[in-house]
Amino acid sequence: MTMELDHAGVRAQLSSDASALNLVEFWEQRMEIEIEEPRPRAVPYHWQWSDIQPRLAVAARTVPIEECERRALVFANPGLSGKPYITQTIFAAYSLYNPGEQAPVHRHTPNASRFVLEGKGGFTVVNGEKILMSRGDLVLTPNGCWHDHGNEGTEPVIWVDVLDVPLVESLNATMFEFDYVEDEQRRTVQSIAAPSGHSTHLYSRGGLTPTFVDHRRGRVDHSPMFVYRWKDTRAALDAMSSLPGSPYDAITVEYTNPVSGGPVMQTMSYRSTLLRAGERTLPQRRTSSSVFVVLEGTGKTEINGKTFEWKPNDVFCAPPWSWYQHESTGGEAALYSVTDEPALKKLGLMRKQARNDDGTIFELEVA
Template structure:
């Protein structure tokens, strides 16, 4: 009978003896650290608004917007429970504000987007300017900019909060500060920033008010929808995306925020899209219409039946395809600008 080979035992002894020095052998973990292809721990997930909304309304009965600072239900990926993350780099949550409430002023390093889901008449104030919220509007809170929210509406207003919280946490670069007053002073009329920068023009003498973030902090849905409608009627329909546009920073032509890209797309009636995958995992909000999203990855195939105000996640390097009998509109955001800046973004359009 052959004696046990001494090598495995000697290796185990080596590992045990060097562990107190906080050393670990690369060869034991190399394939996990440098995989042949992305293998995200995130899973596809779908939040049906009709199921989520009652919990939002109940939270409105139990805690005020001012007491909570931000009354939000986090959309947490089931595979990342406890991390307040929809993907490994992105946060998503649904925020509720009720008539007469104020969510007090503060600022933070994290960049934020607001995508209005339900109700009209609430407002966000950024850098002394207010913008009124309407369904489908995309609003930016730039990094380290004072902002507060309030409502003059007759009913509840709900919006999707998208932030780069997990990304900033990864870099250990988060700061925050509360304002001295509940609401910041309004110093310029509503629409001022759009008048300055939203018409393919800019003031002759100006500096970027928010650094690398777009100087437009409110992108109205009616303009976005008009652009999609025009292209759906007059331009070729993309076999993978339908009609998809990206929001831009008018000063640079790049993404509105340095860490998050935002998109709006129209899935035309009768569309059955081809599959695609990309390294930037994305969070989606169904603006209007109905459709289906099929997302496939290591956890299997997931088919989501989409209705207005639903939200869902397509994780990194998962194959997805969209279809709709009657047509629908989707808003989405991802960490694409960071991946592009690092030169690691990859996309495949499959047939």
């Protein structure tokens, strides 16, 4: 008995000493380290446009652009303890610009994009290329590219921003720069240095890549095509709509780098999905996380047994290793999505599983 008490006392002293030395006893933490499958802190969640739009309107009236520079309501996943992230690796927000407003030029290490929802007259200038934006257009502002954006129309413009901020932050590599210099003068906006339609003219014809230009536009490798038009994406989806598609992803296209054929950015993949009338996909789960924006139609998505009914401009997320499946309930539906899959593939951590109607689970991909 005395030996047992002595042993317990020694162990207690060891624990105290370890704590004082900023050490953790592995045997006390083992079950938190050697987990059998991912345990994401982010939870499935759905933000309804009908809830958000009136609040954005209030922000448009009461929050001056001079105060915020970029007027946005940021998605804060309720599983992430108030952090302004929609998943543990992705930041997303609804942004609104009133007529005449413009955010000052800046650049940063996180990759960023905007996906247009409402209004005409919105624009982004990326590395000297001015891009006018319409509903459903995807505009890229990759790592290291100077960009400014605003609204030269007569009505508010709203888009969804998506960045890999939490991923970059976890790697301690976040840097924002605002000291833009042109002709040895600090400026708040860029001069237009590229002809109108530059990205589209050079890169929008599938299978054809110009040989007479430098495709590197910025500090890292990413797509040199800074805008992907919804009219072209919708036409591609329509052209494929009679094909069987995937039982898990329906008719889905990925926005790709026209030079490499890979994803448009090193860390994120952007996609659009067409769900045909009444189509219901089979369940799948991935080690990547996904954010979905509803562009057309109505439907519902089941994530880990919880059903979210969605309409245009709604946003919802599927955290890593969450079973999810989509269903169109009102004719055709179109979803835009962003996933951190490229980052996981580069790290050798990408895994996809599917589940058939009989409950059988099988591997779709291990990369």
